[in-house]
Amino acid sequence: MHDFDWSSIPGALPFLWDGMKISLVITLQAVVVGIVWGTLLAMMRLSSIKALSWFAAGYVNLFRAVPLVMVLLWFFLIVPEFVGQLFNIPKGTDMRLSSAMAGFALFEAAYYSEIIRAGIQSVSKGQMAAASALGMTYGQSMRLVVLPQAFRNMVPLLLTQAIILFQDTSLVYVSALADFFGAAYKVGDRDGRLVELLLFAGAVYFVICFSASQIVKRLQKKYHPA
Amino acid sequence: MIKIANVSKNYGDFKVLTDCTTSVSKGEVIVVCGPSGSGKSTLIKCVNGLEPFQAGEIIVDGTSVGDPKTNLSKLRARVGMVFQNFELFPHMSITQNLAIAQVKVLGRKQDEAMDKGLKLLDRVGLKAQANKFPGQLSGGQQQRVAIARALAMDPICMLFDEPTSALDPEMVNEVLDVMTELAQEGMTMMCVTHEMGFARRVANRVIFMDHGRIVEDDEKEAFFANPRSERAQQFLAKILHH
Numbered sequence: 001m002h003d004f005d006w007s008s009i010p011g012a013l014p015f016l017w018d019g020m021k022i023s024l025v026i027t028l029q030a031v032v033v034g035i036v037w038g039t040l041l042a043m044m045r046l047s048s049i050k051a052l053s054w055f056a057a058g059y060v061n062l063f064r065a066v067p068l069v070m071v072l073l074w075f076f077l078i079v080p081e082f083v084g085q086l087f088n089i090p091k092g093t094d095m096r097l098s099s100a101m102a103g104f105a106l107f108e109a110a111y112y113s114e115i116i117r118a119g120i121q122s123v124s125k126g127q128m129a130a131a132s133a134l135g136m137t138y139g140q141s142m143r144l145v146v147l148p149q150a151f152r153n154m155v156p157l158l159l160t161q162a163i164i165l166f167q168d169t170s171l172v173y174v175s176a177l178a179d180f181f182g183a184a185y186k187v188g189d190r191d192g193r194l195v196e197l198l199l200f201a202g203a204v205y206f207v208i209c210f211s212a213s214q215i216v217k218r219l220q221k222k223y224h225p226a
Numbered sequence: 227m228i229k230i231a232n233v234s235k236n237y238g239d240f241k242v243l244t245d246c247t248t249s250v251s252k253g254e255v256i257v258v259c260g261p262s263g264s265g266k267s268t269l270i271k272c273v274n275g276l277e278p279f280q281a282g283e284i285i286v287d288g289t290s291v292g293d294p295k296t297n298l299s300k301l302r303a304r305v306g307m308v309f310q311n312f313e314l315f316p317h318m319s320i321t322q323n324l325a326i327a328q329v330k331v332l333g334r335k336q337d338e339a340m341d342k343g344l345k346l347l348d349r350v351g352l353k354a355q356a357n358k359f360p361g362q363l364s365g366g367q368q369q370r371v372a373i374a375r376a377l378a379m380d381p382i383c384m385l386f387d388e389p390t391s392a393l394d395p396e397m398v399n400e401v402l403d404v405m406t407e408l409a410q411e412g413m414t415m416m417c418v419t420h421e422m423g424f425a426r427r428v429a430n431r432v433i434f435m436d437h438g439r440i441v442e443d444d445e446k447e448a449f450f451a452n453p454r455s456e457r458a459q460q461f462l463a464k465i466l467h468h
Contacts, residue, residue: 124311124313126309126311126313127313127315129271129276129309129313130307130309130313130314130315131315131327132276132298132299132302133274133276133302133305133306133307133309133376134302134303134326134327134331134375134376134379135299135300135302135303135304135327135331135332135379136299136327136330136331137299140330140331144326144330145315148317149315149316149317152317
């Protein structure tokens with residue numbers, strides 16, 4: 001049996017907290033950008049303009065057919081160089097956080113757009129007809145009538161996706177970025193207490209994600225009492 | 227006011243409307259009836275461009291509906307429409323339902339729109355429900371709100387698409403009463419409905435459709451007393467003996 005020694009954790013808490021902040025920042029911005037870009041993709045996908053619809057379908061299918069780790073690696077290895085040349089950023093600038101955020105946001109947008117597309121389609125066609133019949137333009141009907149109802153139906157799914165996203169942020173370890181998981185790994189490696197640190201990190205992820213999903217369940221009951 | 231000339235529409239090979247021609251003068255009340263699938267709802271939705279059509283022409287108050295250059299939103303703002311399933315906006319209160327298009331489409335001030343909405347709500351007997359949400363109202367009440375919502379835009383004419391078909395029987399009359407009052411005030415109306423009592427009392431003309439064609443287009447007295455086509459006779463016999 002392994003002899004557990006948890007003593008290296010208390011001293012490492014500030015460092016771990018810094019890591020947690022990175023995880024949360026990545027999650028939050030990926031959720032926000034993902035939902036905004038995902039909404040636009042969903043509207044393109046449902047558009048009667050063929051080119052837009054094809055573009056959105058291609059985008060979604062591409063990102064859903066490659067592993068997230070791979071997308072993160074692309075953004076870690078290739079994009080910084082490219083963007084660096086484009087904007088004349090000096091070589092060696094640490095762009096790991098921004099590339100991780102860009103990778104997550106673009107990847108998650110593909111998933112969000114599918115949720116949002118289903119949400120838009122869940123609003124009855126008659127609502128669009130009624131809004132149009134009152135003289136609203138397509139944009140007004142979408143913004144004032146269809147999307148608010150779609151989002152209300154989708155809140156639980158969007159939040160659940162955000163919880164998955166939070167777990168997935170641990171994948172940024174591929175770029176050696178010290179998110180919560182990465183920080184825990186580093187501390188464990190340094191002190192030779194990898195097992196303890198990984199168990200501790202796992203417990204923290206569990207508590208956060210489990211409580212969050214309980215809140216989502218409650219919300220769901222409140223808005224959609226079965 | 228409304229001129230429908232040789233309008234045809236098809237989904238692929240399936241013909242929904244074939245060569246429909248009729249017109250509605252200012253102040254006239256037209257009832258459109260016919261068996262389900264006869265194209266009557268489709269025809270009325272062509273009038274404000276909610277359904278596109280492939281051939282023919284529809285002119286509403288001098289504006290061609292089928293013309294790609296026509297600003298359909300602008301035209302629709304002047305043509306009121308009431309749907310079978312009410313289609314109130316469930317995420318807005320009753321007053322917001324009444325005000326939103328006035329503000330966003332006509333550019334009225336919020337206060338002005340609210341006042342107008344409340345007046346119309348009073349007119350359909352629902353002032354007490356102003357701050358409720360559509361889900362808290364009965365079907366008949368929701369449909370009366372939907373009529374008020376359309377009237378708030380000061381429409382030049384009103385289209386009704388089976389306004390009482392989704393209602394419980396005891397709620398049909400409260401909606402028909404509002405429609406009757408509207409007709410008596412001189413509103414130009416085109417109503418798809420099976421309510422033959424309403425047609426007898428209020429309509430000037432009755433249009434009977436079958437298989438996408440206008441089979442009869444008559445003064446109501448002539449239609450009820452002596453329908454010319456056999457199909458209309460059968461339809462009337464069935465519907466009136468209930």
